[in-house]
Amino acid sequence: MVSSNVQIALRIRALSAEELLSVPARLQKNVLSTTPFAPNQVIVQGERKQVFSFDNVFAPEVSQKEIYDRVVMNMIDKVIEGYNVTILSYGHASSGKSHTLGISDGVSYTRESKGIIPRAMSTLISYINSAQYKKRKYSMRISFVEINDEKIIDLLGEDNDKIKPQILIRDESNGQILWSGLQEIKVNSLEEAINILSRGMLNRQINTSKLNNRSSHRHTIFSVTLSQQKFIPVNGDSVNSSNLSPSMLSNKQFSGSKEINKQYEGDWVTVTSKLHFVDLSWKDMDKDIPKSVILPISHVISNLGKKTEEVSEVPRSISNAQNCPPILKEYLGGNAKVLVISCVSPAAFQVKETINTLELATQARNNSDTTVIHQEIGWHNVEHLQDLVLKLRAEVKALQGNEPNSLNTPVNEKQRRRSSILANILVNGHLLQNEKDSTNLDDKISSISQDLPKILEGEALHQGLGPIIEEYEKSILSLENQLSHVRAALAYSENALRLQEDKLKGAEETNKQNVHTINDLKNHISKLKERKETTESYIKDLEAKLESLEPEHQKEKEIINSELNIPDNKDTKLIKSYENKLEQSQNKVVTMTKSIKDLKRSLEEKNDKYQKLEERFSKQKKNDEKEKKYLVEEIESRDNMVAELGKKIENLVDEITSLKEIQTPNSTNLTNSSNLTNSFVEQVISKEIISESKVSITGKEEESEVSNAELLVAIQKLHKRLAKFEEEATQNQQLIDTLEATLIENEDNLIAANKKLSILQNREDGLLKQIKALNSRVEEANDEVENAKSDLHSTKQTMERTLVEERKSKENLKFQLKEARNEVENKKSEILFAKQEEKKIKEKAEMTRIALESELERLLSKKKKFGCF
Numbered sequence: 001m002v003s004s005n006v007q008i009a010l011r012i013r014a015l016s017a018e019e020l021l022s023v024p025a026r027l028q029k030n031v032l033s034t035t036p037f038a039p040n041q042v043i044v045q046g047e048r049k050q051v052f053s054f055d056n057v058f059a060p061e062v063s064q065k066e067i068y069d070r071v072v073m074n075m076i077d078k079v080i081e082g083y084n085v086t087i088l089s090y091g092h093a094s095s096g097k098s099h100t101l102g103i104s105d106g107v108s109y110t111r112e113s114k115g116i117i118p119r120a121m122s123t124l125i126s127y128i129n130s131a132q133y134k135k136r137k138y139s140m141r142i143s144f145v146e147i148n149d150e151k152i153i154d155l156l157g158e159d160n161d162k163i164k165p166q167i168l169i170r171d172e173s174n175g176q177i178l179w180s181g182l183q184e185i186k187v188n189s190l191e192e193a194i195n196i197l198s199r200g201m202l203n204r205q206i207n208t209s210k211l212n213n214r215s216s217h218r219h220t221i222f223s224v225t226l227s228q229q230k231f232i233p234v235n236g237d238s239v240n241s242s243n244l245s246p247s248m249l250s251n252k253q254f255s256g257s258k259e260i261n262k263q264y265e266g267d268w269v270t271v272t273s274k275l276h277f278v279d280l281s282w283k284d285m286d287k288d289i290p291k292s293v294i295l296p297i298s299h300v301i302s303n304l305g306k307k308t309e310e311v312s313e314v315p316r317s318i319s320n321a322q323n324c325p326p327i328l329k330e331y332l333g334g335n336a337k338v339l340v341i342s343c344v345s346p347a348a349f350q351v352k353e354t355i356n357t358l359e360l361a362t363q364a365r366n367n368s369d370t371t372v373i374h375q376e377i378g379w380h381n382v383e384h385l386q387d388l389v390l391k392l393r394a395e396v397k398a399l400q401g402n403e404p405n406s407l408n409t410p411v412n413e414k415q416r417r418r419s420s421i422l423a424n425i426l427v428n429g430h431l432l433q434n435e436k437d438s439t440n441l442d443d444k445i446s447s448i449s450q451d452l453p454k455i456l457e458g459e460a461l462h463q464g465l466g467p468i469i470e471e472y473e474k475s476i477l478s479l480e481n482q483l484s485h486v487r488a489a490l491a492y493s494e495n496a497l498r499l500q501e502d503k504l505k506g507a508e509e510t511n512k513q514n515v516h517t518i519n520d521l522k523n524h525i526s527k528l529k530e531r532k533e534t535t536e537s538y539i540k541d542l543e544a545k546l547e548s549l550e551p552e553h554q555k556e557k558e559i560i561n562s563e564l565n566i567p568d569n570k571d572t573k574l575i576k577s578y579e580n581k582l583e584q585s586q587n588k589v590v591t592m593t594k595s596i597k598d599l600k601r602s603l604e605e606k607n608d609k610y611q612k613l614e615e616r617f618s619k620q621k622k623n624d625e626k627e628k629k630y631l632v633e634e635i636e637s638r639d640n641m642v643a644e645l646g647k648k649i650e651n652l653v654d655e656i657t658s659l660k661e662i663q664t665p666n667s668t669n670l671t672n673s674s675n676l677t678n679s680f681v682e683q684v685i686s687k688e689i690i691s692e693s694k695v696s697i698t699g700k701e702e703e704s705e706v707s708n709a710e711l712l713v714a715i716q717k718l719h720k721r722l723a724k725f726e727e728e729a730t731q732n733q734q735l736i737d738t739l740e741a742t743l744i745e746n747e748d749n750l751i752a753a754n755k756k757l758s759i760l761q762n763r764e765d766g767l768l769k770q771i772k773a774l775n776s777r778v779e780e781a782n783d784e785v786e787n788a789k790s791d792l793h794s795t796k797q798t799m800e801r802t803l804v805e806e807r808k809s810k811e812n813l814k815f816q817l818k819e820a821r822n823e824v825e826n827k828k829s830e831i832l833f834a835k836q837e838e839k840k841i842k843e844k845a846e847m848t849r850i851a852l853e854s855e856l857e858r859l860l861s862k863k864k865k866f867g868c869f
């Protein structure tokens with residue numbers, strides 16, 4: 001049974017994915033095993049089989065929740081009851097201490113993998129808020145510190161060393177630890193608590209990177225101070241003594257702030273309990289740990305379960321670790337409930353650290369004075385055996401000092417002492433490490449056996465020595481047994497030595513190979529360097545070529561520039577200007593195409609107009625011709641009519657004349673005859689005209705009585721009509737002339753339009769030619785631009801390819817160099833390790849030999865002494 005105040009649990013972590021990848025398979029072997037028949041035991045299969053017992057053993061597959069439920073939950077109950085509780089995780093580096101406590105990576109109180117601290121905070125706060133505890137008043141404060149071998153760091157402080165108050169601790173004479181300068185932050189909710197924890201963890205990470213793993217051991221303490229105010233009525237009606245916790249009683253932590261309640265008279269009692277989570281860490285447990293490092297930790301662990309006043313002081317000579325134990329003393333001593341979670345890795349490559357951790361835990365269990373440890377005395381534990389030899393020497397001395405009175409000493413006492421001496425010799429017989437020693441021992445045993453009868457004879461004289469002789473016989477027998485064990489051990493050691501030698505040889509061989517490899521690599525590197533130089537010279541050649549091509553290129557560019565009027569010399573500018581020019585040309589083409597379209601359209605319009613004009617002209621011409629014809633016909637018909645009328649008039653005149661001659665008219669009227677004749681003619685004509693259709697001229701001729709006057713009137717009328725006809729003819733002639741002139745004008749217009757048309761067509765042809773020429777120039781320019789682009793592109797690509805190849809070869813070189821260096825480093829460390837191992841084995845063998853020799857000398861001297869009897 002373990003002390004009820006201290007529980008020790010073991011947590012075995014699983015191998016991480018990184019370890020599975022990076023550690024060689026043979027070193028990944030699992031050396032820890034558990035069995036369902038003894039669930040609290042763990043078996044270590046190291047150089048020999050060892051069994052360790054704990055209060056709880058958690059195999060790798062056990063979840064964070066299960067650990068919490070099984071061993072932590074009831075500790076939180078204790079905090080509420082008023083106990084001080086400390087949950088301490090310790091173990092070698094990366095054994096899972098922080099993970100178990102829940103401070104290794106980002107905190108979340110919702111994640112399933114969360115550790116003990118966030119779970120404990122959640123439980124505490126839900127307790128406080130539960131109906132059961134409503135009547136109490138609570139306040140909760142949190143502090144978070146890190147202690148390394150140099151100083152104490154407040155993880156909740158500002159990240160500015162200057163303004164941060166220095167944390168000091170004072171170890172009071174009453175065993176209490178006083179802190180100053182430490183921040184305690186009040187929290188009211190789980191979120192607040194988690195935020196504070198996260199803040200501290202962030203600072204811890206920053207510290208870790210600042211320290212850069214320089215610290216040999218670093219401890220983290222997350223503390224919760226819970227103050228509960230309970231009302232205790234004076235009349236004691238409802239005072240339940242169970243409400244008062246042992247910490248209140250033993251630590252006198254209740255300070256009565258008296259408040260008079262109107263309903264009940266009584267006191268408000270404040271109970272303060274502390275919950276500490278300690279991550280106890282130190283590096284390099286696998287190495288020969290310096291005492292200055294291991295002692296404070298083993299001191300803490302080994303003082304677990306002791307009363308505060310019993311905890312021994314750590315020697316002040318252990319300078320840089322002074323801070324650790326006094327602080328932890330408060331957390332671990334007295335009535336505090338302590339849960340220690342020892343964290344270990346199951347892998348073979350960490351077996352030494354694992355055994356160290358398990359041994360420390362065992363020591364803590366031993367201190368509780370109730371634990372049975374199933375542990376064999378280590379063959380390899382030279383220190384332990386040396387202590388034993390010293391003890392035995394002292395006993396032998398005491399025995400020798402008492403020898404004269406030996407006969408007076410009670411036989412049982414003497415027997416006990418002698419048995420003990422012999423047993424010690426037997427134990428030390430295990431220390432035989434080499435063949436030579438074992439042969440010596442063999443010789444010595446045989447000489448003892450030869451001397452024995454003489455001794456027996458002499459001793460027979462002394463009756464009291466009978467039992468001693470018997471004992472000797474037994475001892476020699478078991479010495480022989482042990483000798484065979486020693487031989488076996490020797491064979492084992494030799495084997496191990498041989499293995500080490502083989503390893504060493506192997507390592508040397510590998511080293512030689514490595515030297516070869518390094519030489520090869522060096523050759524390779526020099527070749528690569530040569531190649532690099534060649535590549536560089538090739539690049540230089542290329543560059544020179546490029547440079548030599550540059551003027552040509554420049555010329556070409558200039559030509560193109562001059563052709564395209566691009567004033568830029570730089571490639572990119574040239575391309576840009578080409579593009580601009582191209583764009584301009586395209587714009588020009590577009591504008592020209594537009595103007596050509598406009599011209600075509602206007603040409604078409606003009607053609608239309610011309611056609612319309614032509615149509616109009618031909619129509620007009622036709623009309624004119626028709627009219628002309630009609631007019632000519634009219635004129636002709638009128639001329640005919642005039643001619644006819646003239647004829648008629650002539651006829652009439654002839655008639656009149658003939659009539660005058662026939663009738664012999666009065667001579668007096670002869671003077672007016674002409675006038676009369678005229679009027680008569682006119683009358684006749686008018687009559688004729690008036691009754692053109694009714695009366696024929698011939699008929700009128702018969703009207704002899706028609707007067708001359710009427711004829712004259714008719715003739716006048718006829719004359720008038722004739723004049724009118726003539727006037728109309730003149731008008732018609734004028735019209736014809738006008739029409740002819742219009743016709744001529746139209747013909748002229750037509751000719752001019754045709755001319756214009758041919759000019760336009762010529763212009764159109766010219767424009768089309770221009771467009772064609774422009775298009776071909778644009779195409780040429782495009783081609784040139786494309787060519788220039790592709791030239792540039794291919795040059796760029798070649799240069800880039802060369803550069804990439806160059807970089808790749810450099811990277812390869814670097815990588816190969818790095819690998820070679822790594823390999824060399826690995827081999828060096830392997831050799832160093834093998835050498836160290838060899839040295840250790842040799843040292844052990846040497847020490848064992850010395851111890852054995854001294855013991856044998858002692859045996860001989862004793863034999864001589866007993867021979868004297």
Ligand SMILES: Nc1ncnc2c1ncn2[C@@H]1O[C@H](COP(=O)(O)OP(=O)(O)OP(=O)(O)O)[C@@H](O)[C@H]1O
Binds near residue numbers: 012092094096099
């Ligand atoms: N039981 C486990 N299950 C899963 N991963 C774990 C377990 N234990 C530890 N790890 C992982 O192993 C790594 C090392 O664990 P952790 O940081 O807790 O070790 P540590 O003992 O606190 O180391 P150090 O002393 O160097 O601070 C972490 O990445 C952690 O997440």
